[in-house]
Amino acid sequence: MNSNEKRNIILKNYQDNTNRKDIEDKNYIKINSRNTSCIDNINIYIKFNNNVIEDIKFNGEACVIAISSTVTLINNLIGKTKNEALNIINNYEKMVDGLEYDKELLKELVAFDDISKQPSRKICATLASRKIKELL
Amino acid sequence: MNREDFNMLKNNIVYFDNGATTLKPNCVKEAIDDYYDNYTANAHRGDYKTSLIVDDKYEETRDKVKKIINAKEKNEIVFSSGATQSINYIVFGYFKYKLKKDDEVLITVSEHASNILPWFILEKEIGIKVKYIDLNEDYQVTIDNVKKAINNKTKVISLAHITNVVGDVRPIQEISKIAHENNILLVVDAAQSIAHTRVDVQKMDIDFLVFSGHKMYGPTGIGVLYGKYDLLNEMVPLNYGGGMNALFTKDGYIELREVPTRFEAGTPNIEGVIGLSSAIDYINKLGINNIEHYEQNLRKYLIDRLKELDFVEVYNGNNNIGAIAFNIKNVFPQDTAIYLDKYNICVRAGNHCAKILSDAIKVNNTCRISLSFYNTKEEVDLLINVLKNNKNIYNEIL
Numbered sequence: 415m416n417s418n419e420k421r422n423i424i425l426k427n428y429q430d431n432t433n434r435k436d437i438e439d440k441n442y443i444k445i446n447s448r449n450t451s452c453i454d455n456i457n458i459y460i461k462f463n464n465n466v467i468e469d470i471k472f473n474g475e476a477c478v479i480a481i482s483s484t485v486t487l488i489n490n491l492i493g494k495t496k497n498e499a500l501n502i503i504n505n506y507e508k509m510v511d512g513l514e515y516d517k518e519l520l521k522e523l524v525a526f527d528d529i530s531k532q533p534s535r536k537i538c539a540t541l542a543s544r545k546i547k548e549l550l
Numbered sequence: 551m552n553r554e555d556f557n558m559l560k561n562n563i564v565y566f567d568n569g570a571t572t573l574k575p576n577c578v579k580e581a582i583d584d585y586y587d588n589y590t591a592n593a594h595r596g597d598y599k600t601s602l603i604v605d606d607k608y609e610e611t612r613d614k615v616k617k618i619i620n621a622k623e624k625n626e627i628v629f630s631s632g633a634t635q636s637i638n639y640i641v642f643g644y645f646k647y648k649l650k651k652d653d654e655v656l657i658t659v660s661e662h663a664s665n666i667l668p669w670f671i672l673e674k675e676i677g678i679k680v681k682y683i684d685l686n687e688d689y690q691v692t693i694d695n696v697k698k699a700i701n702n703k704t705k706v707i708s709l710a711h712i713t714n715v716v717g718d719v720r721p722i723q724e725i726s727k728i729a730h731e732n733n734i735l736l737v738v739d740a741a742q743s744i745a746h747t748r749v750d751v752q753k754m755d756i757d758f759l760v761f762s763g764h765k766m767y768g769p770t771g772i773g774v775l776y777g778k779y780d781l782l783n784e785m786v787p788l789n790y791g792g793g794m795n796a797l798f799t800k801d802g803y804i805e806l807r808e809v810p811t812r813f814e815a816g817t818p819n820i821e822g823v824i825g826l827s828s829a830i831d832y833i834n835k836l837g838i839n840n841i842e843h844y845e846q847n848l849r850k851y852l853i854d855r856l857k858e859l860d861f862v863e864v865y866n867g868n869n870n871i872g873a874i875a876f877n878i879k880n881v882f883p884q885d886t887a888i889y890l891d892k893y894n895i896c897v898r899a900g901n902h903c904a905k906i907l908s909d910a911i912k913v914n915n916t917c918r919i920s921l922s923f924y925n926t927k928e929e930v931d932l933l934i935n936v937l938k939n940n941k942n943i944y945n946e947i948l
Contacts, residue, residue, distance in 0.1 A: 421948045428944075452884055453900045453915045475914055477884045478944060 415524060423525035427489070428482040436473045447545040449537045454480045458542055460549060465495050470546075477538050479529070484542035486522050496550050503547045510539055551844060552836060553924045564895040564929045569714050569742055569873045569920030571764045574829075578768060581828035582821045593820055594793055594811075604820060611827035612810075615774055618830050619740075619759060620750040623779055628810040629823055632773035633741040634664040636760035637708075639775055639813065640737055641668035644758075644785040645706060651677035655706040656699050656734075658683050658691060660713045665739050669708065679703070688868045690718040696725055700732055708737035711749065715901075715918060716865075717872025719747070726755040735781075741765050742872060745833065745922075747842045751776055763822060768829035772822030775813070782809045789815035841923045846870055848921055848930070855934045862937060865916060875916040878940055883917045889943045890917075893936045895929075 415423075437444075442459035449455075456474030460467060470488040487506070491499045506523050508515040512530035529539040553559050555575040565573055591601035593608045615627045630636045649655075655669050659682055669680045683699040686692050691709065707729050712719050722738055729736045735757040740749050745766035751759050758781065763772035777785065787794060787806065794815040797805040806812040833841070853867045856876060865875040878886050887899035898918045919933075 421945065424948050425944050454884075455914075475882065477882050477888070478948065481882075 417528070420525040420528065423486070423522050424478065424482045427485040427522070428478050430485050433471050433485065433488050434473055434481075435471050437471050442469070442471070443549065445545045445549060447541050449476075449480075449541060451537065452477070454538060454541050456480070456484060456541060458484075458545060460546065462496075465497075467491050467494055467496070467499055472542065476541060479526070479535055479538040480541040483523070483526055483539045486525065487542050487546070490521055490523060491546070500547065500550045503543045503550070506543055507540065507547075510536055551840075551923050553926075555832075556924055559924060562894055564893075564925075564932060566919040566921065566925065566929075566933070567896045567898045568745075568922040568925075569765070569918060570898055571770065572745060572767045572922055573924065574769065574825075575767055575832050577832055578825045578828045582769065582825045585821055585824045592817055607827065608818070608820065608823050611823045611830070614827055614830045615776075618749075618834070619744075619774075619776060620752050621776055622752060625808070625810050626776055626779050626782060628775040628777070628782070628813045629818055630760075630773045630775050631771055631819065632762040632764070633739055633760040634762075634773075636773055636775035637664050637737070637739065638668050639785070639788055640758045640760070640777070641672055643788050643813075644777075644781065645678075646672060646676065647786055648784075649676065649678050649705055652679060652703060653705040654679045654681050654701065654703040655708060656681050656683050656696075656704055657708050658685060658713075660685060660689060660716050660718075661708075661710055662714050662739065662741070665708055665710060665737075678705075683707075683709075685716075688718070689716040689866065690869075691720050691725070693721060693724050693728065696728055700728070700734065704732065704734050706735050706737060708739075710739040710741070711743035712740075712746070712872045714742050714920075715873060715875050715916065717742075717869045717874065717920075718866070719743070719869070719871055722754045722756065726757075730755065742920075745841070746838075746845055747871060748838055757781060763826040763829060766826075766829055767832055769822045769825035772819050772826050779809065782813075785809075785813070787812050787815065789813075791815040793817070836923065842871070844923050845921050848925055848927065849874065851927055852919065852921070852930045852933075855930055856937075859934070859937055861940065873918050873920040875918050877916055878937065878943075881940070881943060883915045885943065885947060886917050886940075888947045889940070890933070890936060892946050893932070895933055895936060 437459040442461045445458050447456055454476035456472050456476055459471045461469040472484055502519055505515040505519050509527050510529050517524055526539050529535050556573045558573045589600040589603040591604045593604045612627045613624050616624045672678050673680050683691055684695045709720050726736045737758040738756045740759055740761040744761040757778055759776040761774050764770040794807050794812045795804055796807050856862050856864050861879050863877050877883055883899035887897050890897055901915055
């Protein structure tokens with residue numbers, strides 16, 4: 415994937431508001447994720463159906479990398495079992511850390527592979543994944 | 551003006567984050583080098599030549615600080631690590647012992663965290679009440695609102711002279727008059743004003759004043775706590791150790807040194823004091839009135855140019871001094887800051903340590919430009935041109 419394609423994916427998902435909304439439904443578990451060293455701050459709402467992630471929504475304020483990586487991750491995780499989701503996040507973290515990872519598993523998340531070369535943006539790219547991983 | 555005095559400006563940067571810290575003129579670095587190269591010694595300790603030079607320079611700086619804020623006496627100046635430590639000293643060394651349960655302290659939502667959190671902690675510790683003076687539609691403090699906020703339980707008003715996000719100048723002299731008519735003490739945070747406008751503690755009749763050296767072209771880690779002598783004389787030291795005691799005996803008897811030395815326990819930040827001394831000389835050489843005049847003109851130019859851009863929202867265009875808070879509409883401020891950084895334009899994005907201000911301005915985060923006399927219209931023009939190209943923002947930052 416060249417840098418233009420990566421940028422297009424990041425921008426497309428940044429502007430995708432399908433899953434960007436606050437949820438009052440008590441069937442969703444609400445978690446907050448923020449980066450204290452900058453100003454990213456989002457709420458994430460996850461609905462499980464037994465072992466499967468049935469739905470994820472989020473809302474809040476954050477930079478383009480944080481929002482877009484959240485959208486892209488959510489798109490990938492919905493419908494997955496907890497173990498599958500954990501595996502995706504673990505691979506995503508490996509990619510962000512510049513380690514070997516499974517590209518097939520990450521789908522559009524590979525658009526963020528350059529983050530491994532920008533240490534200061536790692537906290538942006540993992541704003542959602544860190545907290546969702548804790549929950550899993 | 552005087553750009554040649556700042557080596558940092560040779561690095562092809564546009565530095566618009568002077569509210570966070572200012573760049574340092576060469577004379578400040580040279581003064582610190584001179585201390586380390588030619589007269590390194592501790593202060594108030596030795597009987598040898600270099601140590602005496604340190605003593606002289608250290609106390610001479612206290613005198614320069616006294617003059618720059620027009621304090622009545624040199625011993626009303628305490629050196630600290632910065633404005634934050636100074637406010638904490640005032641709150642926990644003085645007011646903790648003077649206030650009682652239900653006494654009220656007035657602040658505003660646009661104060662810096664350092665002028666809010668110590669009061670919150672005192673609220674928890676001894677049961678004082680932190681109350682807020684309402685801001686007007688331009689987020690400014692008005693005399694009417696100060697009067698409205700005062701009641702017979704109000705004992706302290708603690709305000710920034712100029713706030714770090716909104717950039718409004720508070721009418722300190724009038725506030726102090728009202729405060730003192732009501733037996734209220736006035737604490738002023740001058741961190742954002744000391745390098746940009748005249749601060750006169752006698753004329754403004756300020757009880758306690760704080761500021762940091764690094765926001766006035768001096769080094770980091772040095773700051774000032776000013777207090778009227780009678781107040782400082784009743785302040786309790788928070789640090790005990792060398793340099794601050796006159797005598798102590800085996801049975802626990804301690805006799806303290808005089809004010810202000812009793813508040814400067816341990817080896818002080820000597821290089822910081824010497825750097826601050828040079829920074830004060832530098833400001834005096836330029837003239838604070840010249841600095842203020844230049845910066846006001848540049849600020850007006852910047853606001854006028856920003857207002858030409860219909861995709862930019864400016865939140866505090868009506869003030870004539872201090873920081874400018876803005877956003878590119880529909881762009882997260884940190885993305886704007888990263889975009890500007892691609893052109894070596896340094897601005898701050900965030901809530902600027904004023905986390906409860908967002909309730910008032912209805913915007914959580916902004917980009918902030920804070921000017922200095924070394925900024926120029928050409929730099930403003932560059933900023934405007936880069937902002938005009940903002941359609942490219944995501945191409946540039948991704």
